[in-house]
Amino acid sequence: MKLQPIDNENFLRTSHQYTANSGDSIDKSLEKLFSSLNNETNRYEVSIKVAALNQIYSTAIQYIDPVVSKISEHIDNNHHEFSTEQYVKLVDDISTVSWVSSTSGKLHKRNNLSFCSKYVHFLSKYTIPIYDSYIWILIIGYLKQAGYKHLSFAPPASYASFFDTFQIFKKAFSLHEHSNYAIDKYLWVYGKQLITEIAKTRAVNLEKAKSILKSQLISEASNGNNEMQIQGQETMNTEIPAETLIALQHNFHSVILERLGDGHIKMHGIDELPRLEMIKESADKKAWFPVAGMFGGFEFWIDRTDNGQYQLISESWSRVVGGSGQRHVVTVDGYELVEEGFV
Numbered sequence: 001m002k003l004q005p006i007d008n009e010n011f012l013r014t015s016h017q018y019t020a021n022s023g024d025s026i027d028k029s030l031e032k033l034f035s036s037l038n039n040e041t042n043r044y045e046v047s048i049k050v051a052a053l054n055q056i057y058s059t060a061i062q063y064i065d066p067v068v069s070k071i072s073e074h075i076d077n078n079h080h081e082f083s084t085e086q087y088v089k090l091v092d093d094i095s096t097v098s099w100v101s102s103t104s105g106k107l108h109k110r111n112n113l114s115f116c117s118k119y120v121h122f123l124s125k126y127t128i129p130i131y132d133s134y135i136w137i138l139i140i141g142y143l144k145q146a147g148y149k150h151l152s153f154a155p156p157a158s159y160a161s162f163f164d165t166f167q168i169f170k171k172a173f174s175l176h177e178h179s180n181y182a183i184d185k186y187l188w189v190y191g192k193q194l195i196t197e198i199a200k201t202r203a204v205n206l207e208k209a210k211s212i213l214k215s216q217l218i219s220e221a222s223n224g225n226n227e228m229q230i231q232g233q234e235t236m237n238t239e240i241p242a243e244t245l246i247a248l249q250h251n252f253h254s255v256i257l258e259r260l261g262d263g264h265i266k267m268h269g270i271d272e273l274p275r276l277e278m279i280k281e282s283a284d285k286k287a288w289f290p291v292a293g294m295f296g297g298f299e300f301w302i303d304r305t306d307n308g309q310y311q312l313i314s315e316s317w318s319r320v321v322g323g324s325g326q327r328h329v330v331t332v333d334g335y336e337l338v339e340e341g342f343v
Contacts (some may be wrong), residue, residue: 001216004190005141006173011182014189023185026056034122040075043068044234049119059115066097067112071119079123083293085320087124091131092118117159126181131162132234134191135184139169141217146172149221149285164290167319168299171343200211240280240302240310247277247332248302248312255314255328255335256298260291273301279312295320317343 005012014277018024019197033052037045046068054061061067082090095116098109129135133155140151143165158160166183170176199209203281253273274289277303290297296318304310312330325343328335 001192001213002220003042003138003145004215006142006175006186008253010190011186014186015182017184017189017193021189023189030122030127032056038077040077040079040123041072043072046071049122052246053115053118057115057118059112059118061110061112062117063099066099067094070094070097073125082124083132083320084124084127087120087128088160088163091128094119095159106203109236113155113159113162126179128163128287129180129184130188131156131159132188134195135187135214137195137213138187138191139165141214141221143169144217146219147285148172148288155212159289160292164288168288172255243309243334245280248310248330249275249329251332251335252279252300252312252314255316255330256289259298259316259326260281260294274298277311294318295325319343 016195030052033049038049039045047064050061050064050068050071054064071094075090075142077086079090091113095113096109097106097113100107114130114132117128119129121128127220136155137153140153143151148168151165156165168181170178170180178186195206195209196211198204198212199206202209204212220229256273271327274287278287279300286299286301288297289297296316298314298316300312300314302310302312309331314328314330314335315325316328317325323341323343325340327338327339329338
């Protein structure tokens with residue numbers, strides 16, 4: 001199945017649907033709740049907000065006490081001064097909770113990633129997007145149909161990982177004129193529409209409908225006729241010579257080391273630089289090498305020059321530093337910085 005184009009007409013239509021289904025009214029009510037009960041160290045105020053979100057979004061948290069405790073312990077009342085990156089980190093800080101059952105004595109552990117993204121979404125006044133399965137399936141589906149075939153529908157390991165992918169999606173489809181909140185609503189409405197329609201026509205539950213949608217999106221992305229490919233991506237089925245790959249790897253590593261500083265690799269949370277196989281696969285799609293300590297990373301792909309020579313294009317940036325983008329062209333002979341200051 002081919003996803004609809006992301007254009008102003010579809011954005012406007014989904015926005016109207018969101019409003020018609022009381023989405024805006026619910027958001028405004030929750031915004032008022034978070035604004036009036038704004039003492040994050042007060043367990044009673046936090047409990048009311050947690051209970052409200054749990055009920056409205058059906059997040060199935062049966063025991064809210066450990067969630068309330070985690071929020072009260074990790075969020076202070078100076079959060080309004082947080083940057084986007086700090087809010088992103090906050091979601092991961094509060095998402096995993098553990099408790100001992102008072103009846104069985106057993107230790108329980110749960111990751112409430114979706115719920116906590118909702119809590120911080122309203123806490124941050126819509127600064128960060130919500131993570132849920134509808135949104136994730138659509139982000140991965142759009143990117144796969146645009147040539148990012150290496151991406152997986154498997155749930156992200158962390159909210160930071162989700163946000164990195166969200167930023168790639170936003171950049172890939174030139175959505176910077178839209179707020180994270182607007183993009184979030186578009187993806188949720190469209191995702192819900194597709195999944196609900198499948199559930200109805202196939203007479204299956206929502207989980208099965210999600211699985212069917214993923215299969216349809218993978219099938220469309222694999223058919224080799226993607227009109228949605230972006231930024232002039234072209235697939236290359238030709239085998240790249242091993243010596244070319246080795247040279248490209250060496251020179252690409254030099255770009256990364258120059259960008260980060262050789263002595264700061266561990267500080268940036270890097271255990272290994274992109275290897276030959278990852279670089280080889282980027283001939284058919286764009287690849288992403290995240291750098292946690294950089295709050296960004298390196299997007300790269302292989303194309304060919306007019307005379308048939310292979311080259312690797314690297315675009316790197318930190319999402320917390322304006323104008324940090326750099327584009328390098330890497331060849332078997334070296335590399336060159338060809339553009340900077342974007343992102």
